[in-house]
Amino acid sequence: xxxxxxxxxxxxxxxxxxxxxxxxxxxxxxxxxxxxxxxxxxxxxxxxxxxxxxxxxxxxxxxxxxxxxxxxxxxxxxxxxxxxxxxxxxxxxxxxxxxxxxxxxxxxxxxxxxxxxxxxxxxxxxxxxxxxxxxxxxxxxxxxxxxxxxxxxxxxxxxxxxxxxxxxxxxxxxxxxxxxxxxxxxxxxxxxxxxxxxxxxxxxxxxxxxxxxxxxxxxxxxxxxxxxxxxxxxxxxxxxxxxxxxxxxxxxxxxxxxxxxxxxxxxxxxxxxxxxxxxxxxxxxxxxxxxxxxx
Amino acid sequence: xxxxxxxxxxxxxxxxxxxxxxxxxxxxxxxxxxxxxxxxxxxxxxxxxxxxxxxxxxxxxxxxxxxxxxxxxxxxxxxxxxxxxxxxxxxxxxxxxxxxxxxxxxxxxxxxxxxxxxxxxxxxxxxxxxxxxxxxxxxxxxxxxxxxxxxxxxxxxxxxxxxxxxxxxxxxxxxxxxxxxxxxxxxxxxxxxxxxxxxxxxxxxxxxxxxxxxxxxxxxxxxxxxxxxxxxxxxxxxxxxxxxxxxxxxxxxxxxxxxxxxxxxxxxxxxxxxxxxxxxxxxxxxxxxxxxxxxxxxxxxxxxxxxxxxxxxxxxxxxxxxxxxxxxxxxxxxxxxxxxxxxxxxxxxxxxxxxxxxxxxxxxxxxxxxxxxx
Numbered sequence: 001x002x003x004x005x006x007x008x009x010x011x012x013x014x015x016x017x018x019x020x021x022x023x024x025x026x027x028x029x030x031x032x033x034x035x036x037x038x039x040x041x042x043x044x045x046x047x048x049x050x051x052x053x054x055x056x057x058x059x060x061x062x063x064x065x066x067x068x069x070x071x072x073x074x075x076x077x078x079x080x081x082x083x084x085x086x087x088x089x090x091x092x093x094x095x096x097x098x099x100x101x102x103x104x105x106x107x108x109x110x111x112x113x114x115x116x117x118x119x120x121x122x123x124x125x126x127x128x129x130x131x132x133x134x135x136x137x138x139x140x141x142x143x144x145x146x147x148x149x150x151x152x153x154x155x156x157x158x159x160x161x162x163x164x165x166x167x168x169x170x171x172x173x174x175x176x177x178x179x180x181x182x183x184x185x186x187x188x189x190x191x192x193x194x195x196x197x198x199x200x201x202x203x204x205x206x207x208x209x210x211x212x213x214x215x216x217x218x219x220x221x222x223x224x225x226x227x228x229x230x231x232x233x234x235x236x237x238x239x240x241x242x243x244x245x246x247x248x249x250x251x252x253x254x255x256x257x258x259x260x261x262x263x264x265x266x267x268x269x270x271x272x273x274x275x276x277x278x279x280x281x282x283x284x285x286x287x288x289x290x291x292x293x294x295x
Numbered sequence: 296x297x298x299x300x301x302x303x304x305x306x307x308x309x310x311x312x313x314x315x316x317x318x319x320x321x322x323x324x325x326x327x328x329x330x331x332x333x334x335x336x337x338x339x340x341x342x343x344x345x346x347x348x349x350x351x352x353x354x355x356x357x358x359x360x361x362x363x364x365x366x367x368x369x370x371x372x373x374x375x376x377x378x379x380x381x382x383x384x385x386x387x388x389x390x391x392x393x394x395x396x397x398x399x400x401x402x403x404x405x406x407x408x409x410x411x412x413x414x415x416x417x418x419x420x421x422x423x424x425x426x427x428x429x430x431x432x433x434x435x436x437x438x439x440x441x442x443x444x445x446x447x448x449x450x451x452x453x454x455x456x457x458x459x460x461x462x463x464x465x466x467x468x469x470x471x472x473x474x475x476x477x478x479x480x481x482x483x484x485x486x487x488x489x490x491x492x493x494x495x496x497x498x499x500x501x502x503x504x505x506x507x508x509x510x511x512x513x514x515x516x517x518x519x520x521x522x523x524x525x526x527x528x529x530x531x532x533x534x535x536x537x538x539x540x541x542x543x544x545x546x547x548x549x550x551x552x553x554x555x556x557x558x559x560x561x562x563x564x565x566x567x568x569x570x571x572x573x574x575x576x577x578x579x580x581x582x583x584x585x586x587x588x589x590x591x592x593x594x595x596x597x598x599x600x601x602x603x604x605x606x607x608x609x610x611x612x613x614x615x616x617x618x619x620x621x622x623x624x625x626x627x628x629x630x631x632x633x634x635x636x637x638x639x640x641x642x643x644x645x646x647x648x649x650x651x652x653x654x655x656x657x658x659x660x661x662x663x664x665x666x667x668x669x
Contacts, residue, residue: 185380188347189441194368194397203393207384 044068044263051259067260071268075261077248078237084268086238087245091225093156094241095272098163099220105164106171106216107209111201113172114179115187125176131169136229139166147234154239159231163224170223171216178212179205214283222273242269297358297371297448297481298323299344304353306339306505313339315505316353321498324479328492330528331502337485338453340502344483345451346370357448368397373442374451377458379434381426381441387413388422391440398445412444416470432463439474452484456491468494489529493517501525518657523666526585526659535591537584538629538663539565541577548572549606550584550660552629556609556648563608568656574669582669585659588623588634593641594650604656611648624649 043051044067045060073083112118113125143162144153152158182205190200231241240248246269250262299321306314314336321327329337342348344355346367354361362370373394381390388409389396395405413419416436426434435455442450452471456464472495475482486492492499493513501508501516501524509521520526526534539550542564549566565584567574599605613632616623621636626649635651643649660669 183378183380185376185378186382188342188345189374189376189380190382190393191347192345192367192372192374193394193441195393199397204382204384 040263040266044260044267046260048256048258048260067258068264068268070258071249071261071265075249075258075265076252076254077245078252080238084242084245084249084265087240087242088268090156090238090240090245091242092272094159094163095221095224098160098167098224099217101160102164102167102171102220103213103216105168107175107206107213108201109168109172110175110177110179111205113176114182115184115200115205116197125172128169128172131166132173136166140229140233143230144234154235154237156239158234159239159241162230162234163220163227166230167220167223170219174212174216174219175209178209182208211283214280218276218280221276225273298356299327299449299481299483300354300356300359301340301344302354302356304340304343304355305351306336306343306348307351313505314343314351317502317505317507319500319507319510321481321483324481326475326482326484326495326497328496328499329483329485329502330487330489330492330499332487332528335502336505337487337502341374341451341453341483341485344449345372345374371448372451373445373447373449374453375435375438375442375455377454379426379438379458381434381437383426386423386425387418387429387437387440390426390437391444394441394445408444409440412440415443416440431459432467435459435463435467436470439471443474443478448481450480450482452482454486455484456486456488471495489531493529499529501528519668520585520659521668523583523585523661526661530587532588532623532634534659535586535588535628535631535633536661537586537631537633538581539584540581541574541579543578548574548578550582552584552608554608554626554628555611557611565606565608565653565655567658567660568604571660571669574660577669581663583661583663583666584629585661586633586653587657588636589621590654590657591633591635591651593635593637594652599652602654602656604654605652606655607650607652609648609650612643612645614645615642626651 039056042058042060043056045063045065046054047064047066050061071084072088073085074081075083077084077087109128113121147153147158147162150158150161152161186204187200190204195203226243227241228243228247231244232247235241235244246265249265299319301317301319304314304317305312317340319327329340331337339348343350346362346365350363354363356362357370357372382393385393391412392405392409395408400408409422410419413422416439418433418436418440421429421433421437426437429437438455455471456467459467468491471484475495484491484495493516496513498510498512499516500510503524509516509525511519511521516525516529520529520534523536527536537552539552542549542551544564544566547566548571549564551562551564553560553562594607599607610626610628612624612626614625616625617639619639622639622642624635624637624642626633626635661667662669
């Protein structure tokens with residue numbers, strides 16, 4: 001491929017001006033996007049005096065972690081002043097099993113839909129896909145009834161179940177579309193070699209799946225961790241996930257409004273999804289673009 | 296080693312009949328090539344032999360045992376795929392040994408047999424590589440190794456050479472032939488390439504739209520094609536089909552063909568050989584004369600006195616296509632373009648009239664309506 005930047009005759013003054021304009025625009029957009037994060041981050045390190053006396057954009061005089069400690073273990077959420085800590089663990093206990101179970105089930109379903117085709121497999125897939133387009137709000141009432149019937153209302157396992165059910169259409173979609181590009185001949189060869197349904201899945205398909213597994217895990221983790229509606233609807237008090245607790249923390253004011261604690265709490269809440277993206281983000285892009293398996 | 300019998304096998308997908316009653320019988324150690332264009336059902340038939348596809352009607356027998364309801368892994372067959380279907384996550388060694396591993400062969404035994412197969416295919420130096428690190432030809436060898444190591448009763452090949460470049464294809468073709476001679480195992484090979492079919496097969500089954508057109512040895516298929524479809528499919532350049540009329544001249548039956556020589560349009564009489572003298576009922580009727588390009592060449596009087604079946608005629612040359620060994624000479628006979636294979640030193644220029652002879656002993660006659668051999 002030719003390097004477009006170094007083609008002959010490509011160095012006129014107009015080109016340089018164009019470059020300058022382009023970079024100016026890009027840097028402006030970049031600043032616009034990063035600014036809120038900077039404000040939140042710097043505010044979380046300030047104490048209340050500094051917030052009152054300084055401007056919004058001024059940087060903190062020193063890194064003060066007091067508001068982070070307070071948000072984590074002392075802030076009042078409603079009437080209980082425990083900080084975000086128990087709710088954060090609620091979210092962890094909810095997200096990890098929900099992500100893992102929905103990913104495993106999605107992989108198995110995607111595998112069955114593409115490599116062990118049965119009559120009407122495409123119809124089943126279309127119906128599963130339909131689940132991707134059902135708004136959260138529609139299922140609130142029936143889901144609340146189901147949870148009550150199962151005795152899982154206001155519990156973390158209840159939320160896990162909700163998120164598995166709601167996440168399955170997406171995970172099935174991801175895995176199905178990934179597996180459809182894996183040649184059927186592989187399955188035929190393995191069948192003749194004497195491998196069965198689960199052996200083929202475990203020994204041949206799963207080792208080819210890391211890109212799509214990463215995509216699915218990031219997607220599911222972000223969705224489930226960030227969910228507010230299900231958490232707010234199906235739990236109260238001690239069973240709440242961290243997103244709901246954050247909302248309640250910000251809305252619970254005792255006297256003066258502690259902006260630094262609010263900001264620190266927001267960052268604590270957002271940290272896991274950011275961490276997942278930073279750690280696995282490059283696999284995410286790779287997984288989204290990974291089409292066929294060569295070889 | 297095994298015999299393979301296919302009895303009236305049919306396959307339909309809904310209302311579409313893909314295979315319409317296939318009958319084949321293979322002896323021990325035969326090399327059957329299923330030849331046909333894409334969509335003729337040849338791969339479906341192979342998949343049914345492998346057990347990867349169900350049989351709508353009829354029976355498939357391996358060693359005289361009906362295997363219709365036997366799982367692929369229990370049929371004692373091995374298959375080589377067009378895409379090679381190597382497991383991308385496993386090394387060459389694991390790929391070859393996977394079938395044995397699934398059959399719970401002990402580790403030592405497995406290693407010994409993988410070793411043997413890898414050495415036979417000259418890929419033992421590649422054992423620790425992944426398929427992605429191999430060239431097309433090497434992948435092909437690994438795929439064959441995976442089949443070989445199981446020592447199956449029947450080898451199945453599904454267009455194994457189509458993904459290789461021309462030179463490698465010829466090489467691997469010879470490899471497969473050598474392998475067959477060495478192992479003597481029954482093999483079934485699917486291809487759309489008539490040269491592969493001719494070079495490899497002990498018998499060829501030519502399929503068209505789910506029906507067998509001819510099931511015979513390569514030489515028989517080439518020399519005595521059962522119908523015009525087979526005649527046109529096998530051989531390159533393809534057999535010439537010339538509209539002709541059966542006539543009788545001096546008590547001998549022959550065909551009369553229109554052509555142009557020295558600027559004039561006239562008919563030429565070509566006497567039929569003895570074994571075709573019995574088709575008296577065709578006198579005055581139109582037939583299709585099938586002539587292979589290599590049986591139509593420049594006239595040599597010496598050869599003609601030796602072989603009475605060589606018949607002479609003159610015809611105007613239209614186009615020349617030198618190929619090095621021969622020059623393909625295009626002429627017009629009976630309104631059709633006809634190719635003759637001529638020695639490059641005996642050609643005439645386009646527009647000139649040239650003296651040809653044709654070996655009528657190797658000619659075929661077809662009924663223009665049914666397209667069947669007469």
